[in-house]
Amino acid sequence: MASTGFEAPNSEKLGPFGGSKGSLTKDVEADEKVAGSSSESSSLKPGHDYTHRRLKSRHIQLIGIGGTIGTALFVQIGQALIQGGPGSLFIAFTVWCTFILAITICTAEMVTYLPISSPFIRFAGRFVDEAFGVAAGYNFFILQAMLVPFEVVACNLIIHYWSDIVPAGGMIAIILCLYGLINVFAVKWYGESEFWLALGKVILAVGLILYTFITMVGGNPLKDKYGFRYWKDPGSFGEVYSTGSLGQFCGFMACLVQASFTVAGPDYISMAAGEVENPRTVMPRAYNKAFGRLMAFFVLGSLCVGIVVPYDSQELADGFKDGAPGAAASPYVISMNRLRIRVLPDIVNALVLSAAFSAGNSYVYCASRSLFGLALEGRAPKVLTRCTKNGVPIYCVLLVLVISLLSFLQVSNGTARVLRWFVSVITASQLINFTVIAFTYTRFKKACAAQGISRDSLPYKGILQPYLAWYAMAGCIFMTLANGFPVFIKGNWITANFFFSYTMVGFFPVVYICWKFFKGTNVIRPEDVDLHQDVEEVEEYTRNFTPTPAR
Numbered sequence: 001m002a003s004t005g006f007e008a009p010n011s012e013k014l015g016p017f018g019g020s021k022g023s024l025t026k027d028v029e030a031d032e033k034v035a036g037s038s039s040e041s042s043s044l045k046p047g048h049d050y051t052h053r054r055l056k057s058r059h060i061q062l063i064g065i066g067g068t069i070g071t072a073l074f075v076q077i078g079q080a081l082i083q084g085g086p087g088s089l090f091i092a093f094t095v096w097c098t099f100i101l102a103i104t105i106c107t108a109e110m111v112t113y114l115p116i117s118s119p120f121i122r123f124a125g126r127f128v129d130e131a132f133g134v135a136a137g138y139n140f141f142i143l144q145a146m147l148v149p150f151e152v153v154a155c156n157l158i159i160h161y162w163s164d165i166v167p168a169g170g171m172i173a174i175i176l177c178l179y180g181l182i183n184v185f186a187v188k189w190y191g192e193s194e195f196w197l198a199l200g201k202v203i204l205a206v207g208l209i210l211y212t213f214i215t216m217v218g219g220n221p222l223k224d225k226y227g228f229r230y231w232k233d234p235g236s237f238g239e240v241y242s243t244g245s246l247g248q249f250c251g252f253m254a255c256l257v258q259a260s261f262t263v264a265g266p267d268y269i270s271m272a273a274g275e276v277e278n279p280r281t282v283m284p285r286a287y288n289k290a291f292g293r294l295m296a297f298f299v300l301g302s303l304c305v306g307i308v309v310p311y312d313s314q315e316l317a318d319g320f321k322d323g324a325p326g327a328a329a330s331p332y333v334i335s336m337n338r339l340r341i342r343v344l345p346d347i348v349n350a351l352v353l354s355a356a357f358s359a360g361n362s363y364v365y366c367a368s369r370s371l372f373g374l375a376l377e378g379r380a381p382k383v384l385t386r387c388t389k390n391g392v393p394i395y396c397v398l399l400v401l402v403i404s405l406l407s408f409l410q411v412s413n414g415t416a417r418v419l420r421w422f423v424s425v426i427t428a429s430q431l432i433n434f435t436v437i438a439f440t441y442t443r444f445k446k447a448c449a450a451q452g453i454s455r456d457s458l459p460y461k462g463i464l465q466p467y468l469a470w471y472a473m474a475g476c477i478f479m480t481l482a483n484g485f486p487v488f489i490k491g492n493w494i495t496a497n498f499f500f501s502y503t504m505v506g507f508f509p510v511v512y513i514c515w516k517f518f519k520g521t522n523v524i525r526p527e528d529v530d531l532h533q534d535v536e537e538v539e540e541y542t543r544n545f546t547p548t549p550a551r
């Protein structure tokens with residue numbers, strides 16, 4: 001197993017993904033011994049405009065997993081399978097994970113040096129240009145805010161798999177109220193709830209991988225040892241929009257677009273950097289371990305989907321065409337029905353529901369913290385910096401919940417259409433966000449060199465820089481432009497699809513130019529970048545941190 005490319009020069013040597021060969025539980029318990037401390041004695045001075053450092057190592061590791069695994073890995077991935085076939089799907093997800101690795105390495109080096117609230121948003125303004133930071137901040141805020149109604153609609157779909165007694169509007173209201181309660185009752189409750197919900201995602205992902213292996217070798221009611229049968233018949237590579245090599249290439253591109261939507265990056269770990277205990281010890285481990293486990297889930301998940309069901313399955317096509325409720329369009333559920341397996345489809349639906357709910361919960365958290373970061377930097381109304389006595393940016397949370405009312409579009413416009421709208425905007429915004437992170441890192445590295453700061457002295461140092469940053473940037477820019485490629489194929493032009501695929505591509509430069517024009521900002525020269533703001537506070541906290549004895 002290859003290394004993630006991280007080094008921790010000032011700490012013990014980490015394993016391939018920052019941990020030992022032990023289980024997830026053992027890794028979490030070991031890190032908790034390092035990170036454990038009472039919030040009263042170890043948090044930064046909490047005034048009303050500061051969040052509290054109360055998230056423990058086990059919270060931060062599973063928050064990283066919980067925020068990235070949603071319904072897309074278990075349900076929407078079937079749409080890409082139909083278009084590209086199992087071979088294209090597996091290759092696309094594997095290729096895209098290399099870009100996510102590069103993004104993770106860039107992020108880890110910056111955030112472990114300066115673990116503050118909304119780090120990469122604020123870094124864009126500090127290391128590049130204030131206007132660039134503003135555009136990046138609002139892009140990320142829109143990304144997270146749009147993901148909330150996406151997952152709310154998904155939750156509603158899954159719930160209606162069992163019953164339609166509660167109308168769509170009522171169920172959406174209940175879900176939003178639950179999000180509000182969890183996110184307002186202090187970060188401690190958010191971390192605890194997300195820990196258990198994310199644990200359910202891990203169980204689901206691992207369980208489906210085991211299900212695939214067991215059933216493919218004959219462990220099913222039909223005693224069918226189907227193996228890789230569907231890779232041979234109907235084949236490994238599907239065709240879409242055309243025939244022959246062009247059709248297969250389009251199928252691969254469709255899978256790559258799906259991968260860029262499904263496989264999230266290190267955003268969720270980073271957003272909690274200002275609220276985690278002992279961040280310079282906990283964060284390096286969290287990046288390593290979360291990346292390794294997530295990539296295993298995504299790459300193996302894409303392989304399993306192509307094993308359990310043929311890409312030309314009529315049931316799968318009907319599930320997406322007819323907008324079947326819940327996970328009825330999931331390749332796994334269709335496979336279970338084909339193999340005449342009972343009960344298990346209901347269990348999978350229940351766990352997919354927890355995955356969707358957990359992802360939406362994480363998005364409320366990240367959207368509110370990104371807006372909080374903008375407000376702290378004076379780029380959003382100052383009132384948004386107000387926190388409760390427990391350190392929750394209350395007005396940011398409430399604003400995100402108000403935006404989440406877009407979920408009610410499902411009531412009048414239909415689920416399938418609304419989900420497509422959200423997915424198109426989210427994918428473009430996420431790709432722009434990754435591009436921002438990679439470019440910001442190149443400026444951070446130049447600033448360190450110009451100011452005589454050795455990267456060997458940093459808490460975290462990534463290999464192959466700045467080449468990995470440029471690699472990530474090139475890939476993300478390409479995918480941003482290719483996101484809506486089907487509309488440019490003859491006979492496939494749909495104005496609405498073009499609009500939703502490329503709105504954020506126009507939004508980002510407009511915000512950048514407008515802020516630059518009205519505020520008169522300039523691109524910051526490497527020698528003028530402030531690499532020391534907030535560093536002393538973090539270092540003082542680290543020096544004074546006293547771990548509590550493990551219980």
